[in-house]
Amino acid sequence: MSAEATVTLTRRQGYQFEIDFGLDTPHLFSDEPPPLGASQGPTPNHLLLAAVANCLSASLTFALSKFKQDPGTLKAVARATIGRNEANRLRIQGISVDIQLESPGQTYEHLDRILGQFEQFCTVSMSVQQGIPVAVRVTDGAGQTLKG
Structure with missing residues (x-):
């Protein structure tokens, strides 16, 4: 698909x-x-963090719902470590996401299984973790391809 x-x-x-x-x-x-x-x-950095955190939160919600568990209110905080690469260009060097469930862990059934699989449902974070090939094309105002 x-x-x-x-x-x-x-x-x-x-x-x-x-x-x-x-x-x-x-x-x-x-x-x-x-x-x-x-x-x-x-900023674009914030948008990337939001996409990763949102996808992970939705994936956790999905995984909990699969086991008929009410996710309640989830809170996710995403942070990026930004530093310079060998060419002295700023790059995101790492992303950490903290997700907080509303209820104590013991109130959720099958939590070990849920936590063991929910990340696999997240298209964005799994793609970012693997690296994403990016094809770049630049065109001018008349539609002429300048690059790509």
């Missing part, structure tokens, strides 16, 4: 981009912090 997800970004000013998810949802604005941007929205 193959599926496709698409988002459209449009630069508005400086480093601020309007993000259209192609859904019946409000657009999101991203931005970089000063000195580049004006911090008028989440």
